[in-house]
Amino acid sequence: MKKGLTVAAVTLMSVSLVLSACGSKDDNNNKNAAANAGTTNTSTNEGTTNEGTTNEAPAAKDVTLSLRHTQIKETSKVRLKILQDVVAKTEQENSGLKFNLEGIDEVVNRDQKLKAEMAAGNPPDIFEVFGGADLNLYVKAGRMLDLTPIIEELGIKDKFASLDEFTIDGKVYGLPFGGYSEGVFYNKKMFAEFGLQVPKTFQELLAAADALKAKGKTPFALAAKDGWVNGMMWNTIMERHVGIDSFNKLLTGEAKWTDADFVAGFTDYATLVNNDYFTKGALGLPYAEQGAQFLKGDAAMVFTGSWDANRFTGDEAGDLKGNIGYFSFPSIDGGKGDQTSINASYSNGFGFSANLDADQVEAVKKFIANFFNEEIQKRTLLEDKVLPSMKLSDMSGVDPLISEVLTVMGSASSSWKAFDAIVQPSVGADVGVGLQELIGKVKKPEEVAAKIQASQDKANAQK
Numbered sequence: 001m002k003k004g005l006t007v008a009a010v011t012l013m014s015v016s017l018v019l020s021a022c023g024s025k026d027d028n029n030n031k032n033a034a035a036n037a038g039t040t041n042t043s044t045n046e047g048t049t050n051e052g053t054t055n056e057a058p059a060a061k062d063v064t065l066s067l068r069h070t071q072i073k074e075t076s077k078v079r080l081k082i083l084q085d086v087v088a089k090t091e092q093e094n095s096g097l098k099f100n101l102e103g104i105d106e107v108v109n110r111d112q113k114l115k116a117e118m119a120a121g122n123p124p125d126i127f128e129v130f131g132g133a134d135l136n137l138y139v140k141a142g143r144m145l146d147l148t149p150i151i152e153e154l155g156i157k158d159k160f161a162s163l164d165e166f167t168i169d170g171k172v173y174g175l176p177f178g179g180y181s182e183g184v185f186y187n188k189k190m191f192a193e194f195g196l197q198v199p200k201t202f203q204e205l206l207a208a209a210d211a212l213k214a215k216g217k218t219p220f221a222l223a224a225k226d227g228w229v230n231g232m233m234w235n236t237i238m239e240r241h242v243g244i245d246s247f248n249k250l251l252t253g254e255a256k257w258t259d260a261d262f263v264a265g266f267t268d269y270a271t272l273v274n275n276d277y278f279t280k281g282a283l284g285l286p287y288a289e290q291g292a293q294f295l296k297g298d299a300a301m302v303f304t305g306s307w308d309a310n311r312f313t314g315d316e317a318g319d320l321k322g323n324i325g326y327f328s329f330p331s332i333d334g335g336k337g338d339q340t341s342i343n344a345s346y347s348n349g350f351g352f353s354a355n356l357d358a359d360q361v362e363a364v365k366k367f368i369a370n371f372f373n374e375e376i377q378k379r380t381l382l383e384d385k386v387l388p389s390m391k392l393s394d395m396s397g398v399d400p401l402i403s404e405v406l407t408v409m410g411s412a413s414s415s416w417k418a419f420d421a422i423v424q425p426s427v428g429a430d431v432g433v434g435l436q437e438l439i440g441k442v443k444k445p446e447e448v449a450a451k452i453q454a455s456q457d458k459a460n461a462q463k
Contacts, residue, residue, distance in 0.1 A: 062096045063363045067126040068114075070106035075288070075311055078384045086371045090363075093370075097363050107226065110134070118143050125360060126367065129174055129351035131165025132421025133428070138351070144173040145352040145361070147368075151175070154369055159390050162346050165421055174351040175372055178307075178386035181344035181409045182232050182418075185294065185312060186301045188323045190217065198325070202240075202268065202332045209277045212300050220272070221299035223290035224282040224439050227432020228420070233272075233303035234435055235419050236329040236343055238265035243337040244416040250423060250456055257453040258446075261336060266445035268332065270438050283440055295320055303329070306405050310385035313399050326404045328412060342412040346389045347421055424459035427452065 067087070071080035080103070087099045102124070104113065110130065117123040118138050129135060138144050148171045151157040157172070166174035186198070194215055199205040209219035224230050239247075242261045249255035256262070272278065279285065279293055291311050294302040295318065302308075311317070312324050331339035350371075352364055370376070377388040385402055387409075398406075409415070420428035434448035443451075 061359055062098070063094075063359045064098045064100060065126055065360060065363055065367070066100045066102065066124040068102045068104060068109065068124040068128065070104060070109055070128050072103040072105065073288075078310065079380070079386070082376065082379055082384065083371075086367070086376060090366050090370045094363065094366055097366070099367075107228075121355070123351075123353050123355075125353050125356060126364070127351055127353075129349060130421070131174060131176065131347045131349060132417060133423065133425055135166060135174055135351070136168060137425070139168050139173050143354055145354045145356060145364075147172045147175065147352065150361075150365055150368060154365065156368075156372055156390075159372075160346070161389055161391060165345060165347050165417060166349060174349045175368065176346035176349035176389040177371070178348060178380060178384075179344065179346045179389050180305045180307055180348070180387060181342055181405060181415075182236065182303070182305045183326055183328045183342060183405075183408060184301050184303050185308070186325050186327065187294070187297065187299075187320060188325045189320070190297070190300045191325075198327045199330045201330050205330050206271075206275070209272075209275065213276070218279055218293070218299040219277040219301060220279070221290050221293040221302040222278040222282040222439075223285035223287050223293075224278075224436060225284060225286050227429070227436055229287055229290065230435040230439060231418075231420065231428075231432055232305065232343075233329070234265070234269045234431075236303075237268050237332070238262065238419070239337045239341065239343070239416065240329070240332040240335040240339060241265040241268070241337060242335075244341075244422075246336075247419050247422045250427075251460060253460060257449045257456060263445055263449050266434075266438065266449055269435070270445050273439050273441065278439070283436060292316075306385075306387055306402075309399070309401055309405060313385060313401050322400065324401055326401065326408055328408050338414050338416075340411075340413040342409060342415050343418055344409050344412070344415040345417040345421070347417065349389070423456070424462075427455050427459050430455040 069080065069083060070076075071083065084101070087101065091097050091099060106128070109128065114123060114127060114129070118141060121143065123138075123143060129138070135144065148157075151172060157163075160176065161179060163172055163176070166172055166176060190212075191197070194211060196208050196211060197204075199208050212219045220233075222229070241264050242255070242259075246255045246261070250257065279290075279299065290302060290304065291308055293299045295312070295316055297320070313321065315321075317324065328340065328342050356364065372390060374390065374392055374394075377390045377392060378394065380386045381388050381392070381402070382397055382399075385399060387402075387406070419431070423431075430452050434443070434452050437443035437448055438445065
């Protein structure tokens with residue numbers, strides 16, 4: 001599941017109504033921005049041929065772009081530095097251009113601030129955005145700049161690993177700045193000490209967890225205060241049971257959360273909870289604590305995304321540095337999904353406002369050219385341990401853990417995007433709440449499934 005699953009109270013219905021009401025007034029801006037995006041500045045510095053005149057280059061235009069990012073945590077310092085370097089380079093190369101950077105918490109940005117700004121029609125000029133369901137809502141309201149002519153002009157359209165989550169009706173409305181995969185990071189030293197092998201089946205995973213518990217270790221580190229965190233492992237368990245296509249069928253009514261296979265997915269997740277394989281008191285713990293427990297050796301495994309590899313290969317890892325491995329979640333007997341697939345995609349990226357004027361669009365081209373290239377992508381991979389969203393010709397110097405992640409991804413039979421890039425945001429929020437109810441042992445799988453189906457019915461009716 002892509003990082004940032006919402007549990008906010010803002011419903012898709014209310015956002016959709018406001019967006020629809022505001023969308024029409026920006027139509028002209030959208031069309032103008034799209035047209036400008038496809039043009040290049042063909043003017044020259046040639047002066048008149050009148051005798052005695054002096055040819056002078058026109059004065060640089062003052063252009064300002066607001067840029068919102070979510071790299072405010074200690075663990076995001078490297079990523080922020082790379083962004084700042086790109087901004088500084090772009091400003092130095094283009095006299096009169098100024099970026100105003102704003103850092104904000106990612107959950108606040110996704111679930112509250114950006115939604116409100118999109119509803120009002122005044123988003124930042126450049127902003128972090130998730131592909132999939134979030135983006136689709138903003139494109140439908142006419143808020144996103146069509147980047148298709150820009151990336152074609154720059155010659156980078158075919159250099160991305162995948163633009164699927166940012167492509168709607170054949171047009172590209174955002175650019176991913178990194179990829180991810182989700183799976184199990186594990187303590188190789190602990191596994192060796194207790195004679196454990198990487199589990200290949202769900203039953204083997206349960207047996208390994210029981211063995212770890214018997215040694216006084218927590219099988220899985222979990223910090224469940226933020227609902228999206230719980231959705232990661234659950235998403236893969238559910239895919240193993242139903243197959244990713246079933247998530248798409250939820251939107252058409254061909255599948256229901258209350259179907260036997262979906263309930264089985266909730267049941268298997270509840271099994272992990274009821275067997276006490278997760279951290280005690282997980283519901284009160286923030287996300288950062290999850291990795292801390294794993295690195296301290298309190299837990300043998302943690303299911304998370306490859307974005308945490310930076311933390312797991314840094315100084316915080318201590319004695320575990322170089323002793324952390326990665327494997328794909330094991331197969332589930334009788335499941336209808338692809339049992340050797342992996343959740344891997346390119347969901348986190350930059351979007352651009354459709355309100356940009358012609359000069360701002362030209363400045364955006366400069367930013368895109370400086371950010372989305374092999375040099376910056378390689379820096380992101382080596383320094384921040386983020387999987388590149390663009391195809392690299394040089395993979396030298398890659399950390400062994402990252403190499404292991406890439407090997408697991410390459411060995412997967414297929415990959416798929418997270419459920420919250422498929423279902424409506426309001427449904428995704430209720431999934432997060434439902435999983436917290438399972439973790440708190442206050443609801444049974446059937447009850448959680450029924451509640452989420454009610455949310456799905458409501459969301460489907462709002463199309």
